[in-house]
Amino acid sequence: MASSRFMEWNGNQSSVAMFVLLGLxxxxELQLILFPVFLGIxxxxxxxxxxxxxxxxxxSHLHTPxxxxxxxxxFIDICYSSSISPRMLSDFLKNEKMISFIACATQCFVMLWLSLTECCLLAAMAYDRYVAIGSPLQYSAIMVTSLYGRMIxxxxxxxxxxxxxxxVSCFHLYYCGPNIIQHFFCDLPQIISLSCSNPFSSQMTLLLVAIVVGFGSLLVILLSYGLIAASILKxxxxxxxxxxxNTCASHLAAVTLYYGTALSVYLCPKSNQSMKQDKVLSVxxxxxxxxLNPLIYSLRNKEVKGALKxxxxxxxxxCQ
Structure with missing residues (x-):
């Protein structure tokens, strides 16, 4: 059978053993041009x-919360980029961009772990900026090592x-045939759509996590900045x-970039044209x-510039 290398037999049924990534x-010719560009990035x-x-x-001047x-x-950005970029770079040089079922599940797990942790971390950083601006005299007493350690x-x-x-909810589903992922990484919503079994439980789990962690973190950020704005006006x-x-401008820029692009990708209606746009936004x-994150936090930060000097x-x- 021509597709035997993509499938494995389980009794009278066959299940997907490999997924195919379509890539960017x-x-x-374009892939060979993109390879050095993304390697440099x-x-x-x-x-x-x-x-x-x-x-x-x-x-030591930077040993603050x-x-x-x-x-x-x-650290999250290093790990997050490393969970995607090496495979994407190797795929630029391949004719068939295949990824095993287990490797796809692993990439999904690592990516989701890091991206959801980043959502919570951005919320923690927003709270830290609120305490610094709203209660500057009590900042050292509130943001003690044990507190921000527990937040991390x-x-x-x-x-x-x-x-x-x-x-677990996604890869516990049954995959019997369709195995083409129209992306350059294992995108969870697309993988769920390939399932041959009822994806309702996985979709509900995805919706619940998106609301509780994603939008919950965004709500904390918005509330923190509302209180920050009120404190600045005083x-x-x-x-x-x-x-x-200026103490929170860099964080605000990072939040806007992160949530702005993520919401644009996952909340917009899907079509063949929007799939191409999703790839660009996902990049x-x-x-x-x-x-960009280290640049955003460094270029206008006098303390980081002073530490570098x-x-x-x-x-x-x-050396002298």
Missing amino acids: SDEK YLVTLIWNLGLILLIRMD MYFFLSFLS AGASVIGFLSSLSLT ISSGKGSTKAF FYVILIPM RLIKRATAL
């Missing part, structure tokens, strides 16, 4: 995020359990208001945002 493009993502983590760890959250965000652990556990429930001096706003939030100064002194 089926044009070989991946390497820059690793270097910038790892560099930011090391800078935060090496400079905000930069602890930021270093964890960079809580975000990771929520992401892990949510991802586990989604992955500041009498214009200089003080500008300084307060942005899956590939580009992990690269101090590090360069120390390195120069050691």
Whole structure:
């Protein structure tokens, strides 16, 4: 049978053993052009995020809750990008972009774990900015190590359990034939649509996680920024208001990029044309945002710039 390598037999029934990823493009020439572009993006993502983590760890002035959250965000971005980019890069050089059932399930689990953890982390960072602006005198007493450590652990556990429930509910379904995923990674909604069994339970699990974790985190962020706005309006001096706003501008930009692109992909009605648009938007939030996050938090951040200058100064002194 021609399709035997894609299927495995289970009694009188056959089930899918391999999925086929269509990738970003089926044009070989374009794939060869995209390979060095996305390889460069991946390497820059690793270097910038790892560099930011090391800078935060090496400079004592950055040993604060905000930069602890930021270093964890960079760690998530490294892992998130690494769960997708290496396979996508190898697929650019292949004629058949196949992925095994187990590998697809693993990629889904890791991606969902990291993306849902990032949702919770962005909410925790919004709360941190609210405390810093709304209660600056009590900030050190409120944001103690045990609290922000528990916030990080809580975000990771929520992401892990949510991802586990989604992955199990999706890959527990029966897949008997259709195995083409119109994407460059294992996208959960598309995989569920390929099932030959009733996907209702998986769809409900996906909806529940999206509402509780995704929109729940967004609600916390919006409430935090509402309180931040109210606190800024109470500041009498214009200089003080500008300084307060600048402390959360980078986080607000990161949240807008992350949620803006994700909502555009998963809330818009689907059609053949929108599938192509989804791929472009997915490249942005899956590939580009992990690269942009360290830049967003560094370019206008005087403390990060100061830490980098101090590090360069120390390195120069050691070399002399």
